[in-house]
Each structure stands twice: as C-alpha cells, then as structure tokens.
Amino acid sequence: MKITYTARKVTLKDNFKERVEKKLRKYERVFSGDAEVNVKVTVYKNRQTVEITINDNGMIYRVEDTKAEMNEALDTITDKLSRQIRKNKTRLAKRLRDTAFDEPLSDESAADDEDQEEVTYELFRTKSVSLKPMSPDEAILRMNMVNHKFFMFLNSDTDKVSVVYIRDNGDYGMLESEVEG
Numbered sequence: 001m002k003i004t005y006t007a008r009k010v011t012l013k014d015n016f017k018e019r020v021e022k023k024l025r026k027y028e029r030v031f032s033g034d035a036e037v038n039v040k041v042t043v044y045k046n047r048q049t050v051e052i053t054i055n056d057n058g059m060i061y062r063v064e065d066t067k068a069e070m071n072e073a074l075d076t077i078t079d080k081l082s083r084q085i086r087k088n089k090t091r092l093a094k095r096l097r098d099t100a101f102d103e104p105l106s107d108e109s110a111a112d113d114e115d116q117e118e119v120t121y122e123l124f125r126t127k128s129v130s131l132k133p134m135s136p137d138e139a140i141l142r143m144n145m146v147n148h149k150f151f152m153f154l155n156s157d158t159d160k161v162s163v164v165y166i167r168d169n170g171d172y173g174m175l176e177s178e179v180e181g
Contacts, residue, residue, distance in 0.1 A: 001028065001035045001054075010043040016070065023078045024052075030085060031056045041070055050074050052081065058132065061085075062146040084145060131161060139164045140172055 035056035050073040051064040143151035150165035
C-alpha cells in the first residue's frame with residue numbers, strides 16, 4: 001500500500017506515522033499492493049480529525065472521526081474500517097483478493113420547517129463524478145464504504161444515470177434519470 005499523509009494546521013510526528021502504518025498493516029491481506037491510502041489529519045481548536053481514504057481497484061473506502069487526540073481518532077477509525085469490511089465481507093470477497101478473508105481482521109465487534117418568502121441558494125462546491133457502469137447492489141456497497149448518504153452511478157442493467165440513497169427509515173432508494181421530451 002502506498003500511504004500519503006496530508007496535515008492541516010499540524011506537523012505530523014514520526015511516531016504517529018509509524019502507528020498509522022502499523023494499524024494499516026493488518027489490511028495488507030485485504031487490499032492489493034497498488035492500493036493508495038490517503039491519511040488526512042486536521043487540527044481545530046480543541047479537536048483533531050483523522051480521515052483515511054483507501055482507493056483500491058476502483059473501490060473507495062473512507063472513514064473519519066474527530067476526537068480530542070489524533071491517536072484516539074485513529075483507533076476509532078481503524079475499528080470502523082474493520083466493521084465496514086466485515087459487514088460487506090461476502091460482497092467484497094468477489095472483488096478483492098481471494099485470501100483476504102481467511103482470518104478475521106480483529107477481535108472487536110463492535111431543515112428547518114420555517115417558510116421563507118425568498119430563498120436563495122449558494123453553491124459552495126462542485127465535484128466531478130466519473131460514471132462507471134455497475135449494478136445497484138454494487139452502488140449501495142460503494143455508498144456504504146465511503147459513508148455517504150447517496151451515490152451516483154451508471155446502471156449497468158438499464159444504461160441510465162442513477163442515484164442510490166439511504167431513506168430516513170434506513171431503507172435504500174434509487175432514482176433513475178429519464179429524458180423529458
């Protein structure tokens with residue numbers, strides 16, 4: 001795995017980097033050697049955020065947590081990553097290395113309703129999305145892996161641009177594009 005560190009408002013010490021590498025070493029059997037890992041650490045006034053994003057063979061895995069200490073946040077997010085992988089173990093086994101799941105990863109288990117007369121919306125960020133053909137099940141898996149509420153993809157069953165999302169009751173929904181004419 002190739003690990004890249006990004007630090008915002010902090011200088012990362014070697015012992016933290018060594019700890020990250022030690023924690024990520026247990027995932028070497030799950031991910032290929034070409035996996036790209038981005039570790040981002042951001043320090044605010046009294047809280048520290050650690051985010052790990054792993055990109056491997058087109059699959060993206062993302063975990064993030066904020067704690068008073070960056071080492072606490074690192075412990076929490078590696079546990080979250082283990083739970084994500086364990087939760088999606090059967091689906092991931094089809095896409096990842098065959099021997100990845102021979103041994104367990106770890107022993108732990110673990111709007112406002114007011115009406116306004118005139119509403120203006122300001123766009124703060126634009127993100128480009130590459131649409132890869134995939135099934136709705138794979139799109140839901142990817143959405144869960146990056147911990148987002150929705151995921152846009154090209155539906156391989158219908159050849160339409162689609163969006164899967166998590167409903168308020170915890171079920172999944174899907175929107176499919178249709179050209180009006």
